[in-house]
Amino acid sequence: MTEFEVAYARYLNAFNNGLNKFCDGLKCRPQILNDSLVYSLKLGGKRVRPVLMAAVADIIGTGAEKVKNFALALELIHTYSLIHDDLPDMDNDDYRRGKPSNHKVFGAGNAILAGDGLLNTAYSVLFDECLKGNEYVSAAKYICDCAGIYGMIAGQSADLAHERDKTADEDTLEFIYEKKTAKLITAATVVPSILNGGKYFSELKTLGKKLGYLFQLTDDILDVEGNFDKLGKSLGKDEAEDKLTGVKVYGLENCKLRVDVIGDDCIKIIDGLQGDTSFLYSFVNFVKTRLG
Secondary structure (H helix, E strand, C coil): CCHHHHHHHHHHHHHHHHHHHHHHCCCCCCHHHHHHHHHHHCCCCCCHHHHHHHHHHHHHCCCHHHHHHHHHHHHHHHHHHHHHHCCCCCCCCCEECCEECHHHHHCHHHHHHHHHHHHHHHHHHHHHHHCCCHHHHHHHHHHHHHHCCCCHHHHHHHHHHCCCCCCCCHHHHHHHHHHHHHHHHHHHHHHHHHCCCCCCHHHHHHHHHHHHHHHHHHHHHHHHHCCHHHHCCCCCHHHHCCCCCHHHHHCHHHHHHHHHHHHHHHHHHHHCCCCCCHHHHHHHHHHHHHHC
């Protein structure tokens, strides 16, 4: 394993250990609610957002321990969004991370409630953090804003609104990229800064936005030429549903060129940070090589 893989595994294992304890502590009734929450939380995945948050916290001196509950809340929000995104009236996907989507196992109604439950629980976790001081309040509010009607929800709404829209342009695509994907990734990079007196706030905010664009652009490419065994979700759905994607706006080969350009933008930002930033350099390559 490379140094990056070892470090990633360390952050991932630490987060998963905490998540498992959280899941073990859930005592919801009826049982189907408990089961549906745990099912989606334990589907696995790379846990990109909590890993990134912990790594940035270590790099800038905040410390991963200080952000661990924010990382948990962020993953709860992300998981709720995936449950809802898979629903028949949204992206209508039967698979998530190689296994049946929540609504295929528990039914659409229970899946909606599971998503609602995770979102509300995330806010409860954030409220508990607010008791620790003003910077914790600011960090909690930042996550809420990134997830809300001016963030991820706005992006999801625009994504639905512009299906089969022949007039949609690059500006609309960038709005969807920024809100739907980049906002939660930006929360992962910015929260450690807020909890550390705003250290590198502007740089980390821009980095999060660029990483979000990079992640969504590679996702659009993979929908065209990825494989189910690696991605664990249905492919070819963007074109079938005539979604507004990078491939639709730029074309497949130009999307690949843009991946390199945005990746270089991320590297330039990281160049301006002090400390051991090797993990972040490798993280950019990690997102890019999802295409490999």
